[in-house]
Amino acid sequence: MPSTGLSLGPKLRYLVERARRIDVGSVIERAKEVHEQHGKAVPLVVADMLWSAARRDVAFQDYVDYDFAILTREERATFMTHPVSMQLAAKYAHPDHRVLFENKIEFNRRFDRFLRREWLVVEAGNADAVRAFVEKHGTIVAKVPVSHMGLGVHRYHAEEVQDWAAFHRGLLERDEILLEEVIVQHPDLAAVCPGTVNTTRITAFNDGSDVHILAIAQKFGRGAVSDQMSFGGFYTMLDDAGHAIGAGYDSHGHVHEKHPDTGFPIAQFQLPFMEEVRAFIDRVARIVPQVQYVGWDVVVSPDGPVLVEGNWGAGVYENKPSVTGIRTGHKPRYRKAIGF
Known part of the structure; x- marks a missing residue:
């Protein structure tokens, strides 16, 4: 270590x-x-x-x-901040292995067994394979291999494609060359926002022996293809049992006691399969031990957690005191696990 x-x-x-x-x-x-x-x-x-x-x-x-x-x-000293997180990321992610997390195709190849969904790479000459893939699934997600904050992600519906050769050509031109089957989320997540696959960000640290979960944030979308804030999404922090500690909020001054579209009370949210989620993170965090500090995005499906992606630049999701009434953050957990 x-x-x-x-x-x-x-x-x-x-x-x-x-x-x-x-x-x-x-x-x-x-x-x-x-x-x-x-x-x-x-x-x-x-x-x-x-x-x-x-x-x-x-x-x-x-x-x-x-x-x-x-x-x-x-x-204030109990709150994790982005500059500190950036320093941890730089220290605990070996440069030779960061590409596995920066490039979504490389990530899918390495973590394929944890994705639990079909995916396909768009290449010159495989228009027929692309058509078969999209028609099989009806709706698919297309991703640019290297992007951030949910950008470069689009949904496409087979019924809306009129010219499959043009569709294939457009994917290549826009570099949307990673196609994925749409994840089916657990009914408890769909009850909050059915139009977006709502991801759980779990920040974890692999010390070489144990995997420590440092913070858990539940993100909720607004019906768009992504639950990121750039798509109108927001988040709430979860406790160790997977229960929301308060209402939802974002970095634009918006506070959501209830989901704006469904009316679901955010503070009542409980992440299903929490024990399975913990075990899942323990497994995925050991696949690339050279990258120890990662923000893992998972979705809980009806059958348990599935992996969306891992972020070696983990970022920070933290408690907002004016919303939750809790005036402390997660930094002590980071310090205990990482030792900085």
């Missing part, structure tokens, strides 16, 4: 790069959001945000999302 702790070098490089790219206007706009939410003076918020970024590794959006303006210094 690599040595524990985060070295000073990556942090200094991050701070220098962040200072070079700082957008003062963006900082002020975020400070205004904080003022509207919590009544704090904008100049004081700006100063606090800059101080927190420089000294506490707090991204500006983290400051807004996790309600730092109303937290004490001790409470």
Whole structure:
């Protein structure tokens, strides 16, 4: 196992790069959001945000999302932040193995037995195979192999295709060359949002012996092909038993006591098959031991969990105190498991 702790070098490089790219206007706009939410003076918020970024590794959006303006210094210290997560990702993902998580086709090949769905790569000359695949499944998901935040993902319906040669050609031109069978989600997930396959983000760390689950976030869509925020999605944190700890929220200031489309009370959500999900993560996290810190996206189907993808740049999903009433975050769990 690599040595524990985060070295000073990556942090200094991050701070220098962040200072070079700082957008003062963006900082002020975020400070205004904080003022509207919590009544704090904008100049004081700006100063606090800059101080927190420089000294506490707090991204500006983290400051807004996790309600730092109303937290004490001790409470703030319990929250995981994106800069710290980025440093962990860089330290605990061997560069030679990151491509397995960056390229969806390579990921599918390595983790095929955990996907539990059919998939096909679009290539020159396989228009007939593409047609057969799409017609077999009726609706499929097409993905760009390298993308982020749910971008480059589209749904296609066989009944809407008039020219299969043109359809095949269009997939190649748009680089939507990974086709997948649509995942059937558990009825408990469909009850919240039936139009989107709602994924569970499980951030985990493989210390070489044990796999530690650090945080669990349940994402919900709004009927689009993806549940990412760029598609109108939001999330809620789950406790160790898989139960929501409060309402849903996003990084755009929206809070959802109930799902906007179905009226489902988000705080009442319970992830089914939670014990099976834990065992599933323990297995998948050991497949590529050279990448220890991963944000795993899974979907619970009627028969148990299936794997969507893994993110070596795990990102951060955290508690929002003004929504849940809980004024602490998950960082102590990260520290205990990883030792930084």
